[in-house]
C-alpha cells in the first residue's frame with residue numbers, strides 16, 4: 001500500500017492513488033507527495049525552517065518565531081475558553097435577572113476582544129508561513145468564522161455601551177442580544193474545530 005502526504009497539512013493518506021481532495025484541509029490531489037522509505041525523513045524535515053540569515057527582515061523573524069512557538073494555538077485558548085463561559089453567564093443573567101452575571105459576561109467579552117488582535121494576527125501569519133496561504137475551503141471557512149465572531153463580539157460590546165440596560169429592560173432586545181451571542185459562540189466553535197483538524201491532521 002502506498003502512502004501519500006498532503007504537503008499543505010501533513011495529512012497521510014494510504015492507498016494506490018492520492019485522494020481527489022485532502023479530507024483535512026481540502027487541498028487538491030496535486031498537493032500530495034508519495035511517501036517512500038527514502039523520502040520519509042526528508043519529508044519530515046522540509047517543515048523545519050532554515051536558520052535565519054542576517055538579511056531577513058524583522059517581520060520575517062517575528063513571523064518565524066510566532067509559528068515556531070505555536071503562538072496561534074496558545075492565544076486561541078482565550079476566545080475558545082472564555083466565550084462559552086460568557087454566553088452561559090448571559091443566559092443566566094437574562095433568565096434569572098442576575099446583574100452580577102451580566103457584568104461577568106460583559107467584562108469577559110471585553111477581555112476576549114482585547115485578545116483578538118494577537119489571535120487573528122498569529123493565525124494569519126501561521127497560515128501564510130506554515131500553509132503558504134493556500135486558499136482551500138478549510139482556510140476560507142476558518143477565516144470567515146473568525147471574522148464573523150470578532151465582528152459580532154465587537155457589536156455586542158458596543159450595543160451594551162450604547163444601551164446599558166439591554167439585558168434587563170422590559171423589551172425583548174435581550175433575546176436578540178442572546179441570539180447574536182449564540183451565533184458568535186457557533187462561529188468560535190467552527191473556527192476552533194477546523195483548527196483542531198489541522199493540528200491533528202497527521203496524528204491518528
Ligand SMILES: [Zn+2]
Nearest residue numbers: 006009022025
Ligand atoms: Zn491537507
